[in-house]
Amino acid sequence: MSKSKLYSLMTVLMIAMLVLSACGGGAKxxxxxxxxxxxxxxxxxxxxxxxxxxxxxxxxxxxxxxxxxxxxxxxxxxxxxxxxxxxxxxxxxxxxxxxxxxxxxxxxxxxxxxxxxxxxxxxxxxxxxxxxxxxxxxxxxxxxxxxRANVLWYNPAVLSANGVDVPTTMDEWFAAMDTLQAAGVTPLALGEQWTKMHLMETVLLGTLGPDKYNGLWDGSTDWGSAEVTTALENFQKALTYTNSDSASLSWQDASQLVVNGDAAFNVMGDWAEGYFRELGKSPMADYGWAPVPGSVGVFQFLxxxxxxxxxxxxxxxxxxxxxxxxxxxxxxxxxxxxxxxxxxxxxxxxxxxxxxxxxxxxxxxxxxxxSLTHGVVANDSWKSEIDTALGLFIQNNDLATFQSALVAACASSGPCK
Structure with a gap:
């Protein structure tokens, strides 16, 4: 073989090796x-x-x-x-x-x-x-x-037009929503089922306080106790102030009802604020915020x-x-x-x-x-059992059966074994 042919062959082989090296293992x-x-x-x-x-x-x-x-x-x-x-x-x-x-x-x-x-x-x-x-x-x-999960978003103009102050306690919140409902305003915007669990966990916190709320997840607060019954009753009452089409709405849809002036309040995590700004809304003009009533000084996080x-x-x-x-x-x-x-x-x-x-x-x-809804306090198995019980409660409104199911869920997948 002549030297020129040998050099040509070596060049081809080197190019082939470089191509193979570049392709080896595929693109990252x-x-x-x-x-x-x-x-x-x-x-x-x-x-x-x-x-x-x-x-x-x-x-x-x-x-x-x-x-x-x-x-x-x-x-x-x-x-x-x-x-x-x-x-x-x-x-x-x-x-x-x-x-x-x-x-x-x-x-x-x-x-x-x-x-x-x-x-x-x-x-x-x-x-x-x-x-x-x-x-x-x-x-x-x-x-x-x-x-932060425990945020109460509100429309300042809707509250002002109806003489309603931003509530700090559960009783103040219910009184405000009574006033709004009587005026023909949707008091509380709500979406699909996971947003109802989100509302439930914040009402549990607002009613029980941080220590008793934490006790739900470590076994020191009895899910079957009278104080939990009161918290669940508050959740049940809060649901009576919500929009009838909640099951068909995403969290964005529900939050938008507030900034558009079609509802007064929405309980949602602070990712809602990113959405409000994307919609071109302005803080304290189109929307305001406060801790969910009863949870001032508590940061429910995820x-x-x-x-x-x-x-x-x-x-x-x-x-x-x-x-x-x-x-x-x-x-x-x-x-x-x-x-x-x-x-x-x-x-x-x-x-x-x-x-x-x-x-x-x-x-x-x-x-x-x-947060429960967002993975901090309960594993997927326990959360799934709570979600199933919540879904049945939304359908039948049977509080006693709901609470019994929550007790059973803690015993099955939580620390109450």
């Missing part, structure tokens, strides 16, 4: 599962994805979000995929028992201790939050935010976080996503748009609007308790 990508598809939620996620893409131009981001408030649909799809051995690389999960009692207990997610050490996150994440994402000395998720799947198809891509999710840049891009505050303690407060700055102050000074 990361599939991230969440339920952020509407309102300020989707916009917040897109803001964080933009940071990811800027930092990782060679990794394709696959946004596998599934619509459905509070993750009701997304978690069902995720459970099916996990059972089939087809996990996404990373997914959204609530800090607390949803994470520990479901995904850690099911050996479905990997520890992230090395990531926390390399990124220095232990010094910037709240010390109250780390135990809720840890088990057996391992840390299992990256929190991206803190949300935290969205992201995990690393056991058997993640692209673990490197997942780790790149988690680094952005836990970074100051990622959280400062995400949270002001989403309508939440950073999980990190070093974010620039000036990036946040009036409501979120007040939430930062309350988070640092209030008594903190966890």
């Amino acid at each position: 990508k990361v599939e991230v599962f969440s339920w952020w598809t509407g309102g300020g939620e989707a916009a917040g996620l897109e803001a964080m994805i933009k940071v990811f893409n800027e930092k990782n131009p060679n990794i394709e981001f696959i946004n596998a979000a599934v619509a459905g408030g509070a993750g009701t649909n997304a978690r069902a799809v995720l459970a099916t995929r996990l059972q089939a051995g087809d996990p996404p690389d990373s997914w959204q999960g609530h800090a607390g028992q949803e994470l520990i009692g479901t995904y850690v207990a099911g050996n479905q997610i990997q520890p992230l201790n090395d990531l926390y050490e390399s990124e220095g996150w232990l010094s910037v994440m709240p010390k109250t939050l780390i135990p809720l994402i840890s088990q057996g000395g391992n840390i299992y998720s990256v929190p991206v935010n803190i949300h 935290s969205d976080s992201f995990v690393l799947a056991v058997g993640a198809p692209d673990e490197d891509g997942a780790m790149a996503w988690l680094k952005v999710a836990g970074s100051k840049e990622g959280q400062e891009a995400f949270n002001p748009v989403k309508g939440s505050i950073c999980a990190r303690t070093d974010c620039d407060k000036n990036l946040f609007g009036e409501y979120l700055q007040s939430a930062m102050d309350d988070w640092s000074s209030n008594t903190v308790v966890g």
Whole structure:
């Protein structure tokens, strides 16, 4: 073989090797599962994805979000995929028992201790939050935010026109809603079933107070007690002030009734504020806020976080996503748009609007308790039993049967065994 032919052959072989090397293992990508598809939620996620893409131009981001408030649909799809051995690389999960009692207990997610050490996150994440994402000395998720559940949103003009003050107690709230109802105003906007569970947990807190509320989840408050009966009666009464089409409304639909002046109040987490701003509404003009009556000085919290799947198809891509999710840049891009505050303690407060700055102050000074609806205080099994009992109660309005079912749920899946 001549030298020229030999050089040509070697050149072809080298090019082939480079092509094979570039194609080896396929293009890098990361599939991230969440339920952020509407309102300020989707916009917040897109803001964080933009940071990811800027930092990782060679990794394709696959946004596998599934619509459905509070993750009701997304978690069902995720459970099916996990059972089939087809996990996404990373997914959204609530800090607390949803994470520990479901995904850690099911050996479905990997520890992230090395990531926390390399990124220095232990010094910037709240010390109250780390135990809720840890088990057996391992840390299992990256929190991206803190949300407040016990927020009473109201329309200032509707309240003013009807001579109603912002209520601070359950009795004041019911009196205000009586006045509004008599004037032909929908007092309390409500949506699909998970928003009713959200309302229930805030009424339990507002009636029982933080200590007795916490006792529901550690077994020290009896679900069958008279004080819980009173709290459930308050919830039952609150439902009588709501719109008749609630079952067909999303949380966004229900919240919009307030800012459009079609209802006076709505109980929803502070992601609603991100949605209000996306609609072009102005704080204290189109909407105001206060703690749910009876819960002044208490911050009922939840935290969205992201995990690393056991058997993640692209673990490197997942780790790149988690680094952005836990970074100051990622959280400062995400949270002001989403309508939440950073999980990190070093974010620039000036990036946040009036409501979120007040939430930062309350988070640092209030008594903190966890949310049921959003995964902090109960694992998926217990929450599912409560949800089933709630659905039957909404249909039959039988309070005694409802309370008995809640007692049974605590005995079956909670600490009352």
